Amino acid sequence: MDSAANLVGIGRQFLTQGQDAYSLVTFKLALELDPAFLPAHVLISESYRRLGESARAAKHLAKAFQLSSSREVTTVGARVALSQAASSELTQHCHALCNGLLDDAEQVELHHALRAHFESQAIAAGHTAAEESSTTSKPVSLESPLTDLASVVNYCVLRFGFRKYLEIGCNQEITFRQIIAPYRIGVDPVKGGSVRLTSDEFFAETNDDFDIILIDGLHRAEQVLRDVGNALRYLRRDGVIILHDCSPATEAHQAPEPVEFIWNGDVWKALVALRTDPQLDIVTGDFDYGVGVIRRRPNSDPIVLPRPYLQLSWQELEQHRQEWLRLCLSEEVKAWL
Numbered sequence: 001m002d003s004a005a006n007l008v009g010i011g012r013q014f015l016t017q018g019q020d021a022y023s024l025v026t027f028k029l030a031l032e033l034d035p036a037f038l039p040a041h042v043l044i045s046e047s048y049r050r051l052g053e054s055a056r057a058a059k060h061l062a063k064a065f066q067l068s069s070s071r072e073v074t075t076v077g078a079r080v081a082l083s084q085a086a087s088s089e090l091t092q093h094c095h096a097l098c099n100g101l102l103d104d105a106e107q108v109e110l111h112h113a114l115r116a117h118f119e120s121q122a123i124a125a126g127h128t129a130a131e132e133s134s135t136t137s138k139p140v141s142l143e144s145p146l147t148d149l150a151s152v153v154n155y156c157v158l159r160f161g162f163r164k165y166l167e168i169g170c171n172q173e174i175t176f177r178q179i180i181a182p183y184r185i186g187v188d189p190v191k192g193g194s195v196r197l198t199s200d201e202f203f204a205e206t207n208d209d210f211d212i213i214l215i216d217g218l219h220r221a222e223q224v225l226r227d228v229g230n231a232l233r234y235l236r237r238d239g240v241i242i243l244h245d246c247s248p249a250t251e252a253h254q255a256p257e258p259v260e261f262i263w264n265g266d267v268w269k270a271l272v273a274l275r276t277d278p279q280l281d282i283v284t285g286d287f288d289y290g291v292g293v294i295r296r297r298p299n300s301d302p303i304v305l306p307r308p309y310l311q312l313s314w315q316e317l318e319q320h321r322q323e324w325l326r327l328c329l330s331e332e333v334k335a336w337l
């Protein structure tokens, strides 16, 4: 697993340098070592997409969805992935779906459009995502590797006996529905979860407290910092905060507004700003677009930034990614926790 992860790290460097063909070869090697390595499937799909091989890109993204979640999510995810090989109109629809912007009638329409496209693509590629989607959800245990948001949250729930979970930004509940904590609150102004409010509105009115809080709402650095500040007020003393989308693979993925299907926003700027705080200890899991994990204890590896966080550039992130984000593999995150 570690060798595949190392190769993915090298491949990502190639990707960020625009060396798409080299990145492709590296991700292929990683998948030879570990055919079920989710980050390799996500990133190789980006290499294929850039090299104009959209059907292969879609196939790997479908595989990534399969590896990351439940059967139902996989089926939707596979269709969304396959739509990347479709017209820009369909891709736009998928994007809207993922952002929870479609009403029910529009979703039905999208479903039919994708279904038709999916079937023709699957035949052309000699591959059906429906077949791949027939696996069951992953088992949850302390031994399971950390690969995505749900695996990190559930690991903490099991290891620390956490009971009360809060998720900011739920959308299709890909993560929310997998969480095994007995008490779950999900906040989203548009879709998913149990409370139809923005995070600011929710924190202004709640009196609840939580053991573990996932922040995956509006992917703008200032909002993320505000969400973390509020989360700290309602987090129990030994609780954990999780941040999604901390390690974007490309400059486009961290643009202020979404320009591609994958959008991480500039969450990374919030993460590096927090890494300077002497009272917060933070690592970033190097999987699932970067999963930041925050504990309220003295900072064991503080960083110093050259300028205010909002003025940091993509080039600076590229140069300091490992140090600033404190990237860790699954077993390192577990040991640090």
Ligand SMILES: C[S@@+](CC[C@H](N)C(=O)[O-])C[C@H]1O[C@@H](n2cnc3c(N)ncnc32)[C@H](O)[C@@H]1O
Binding pocket: 098, 099, 100, 149, 167, 168, 169, 170, 171, 172, 173, 174, 175, 176, 187, 188, 189, 190, 191, 192, 197, 198, 199, 200, 216, 217, 218
């Ligand atoms: C990336 S999706 C969340 C995905 C989800 N956490 C998961 O793992 O499946 C982002 C969600 O954040 C929601 N959102 C946007 N602005 C928000 C805000 N100010 N407060 C809370 N949620 C927000 C959007 O409606 C969208 O559903």
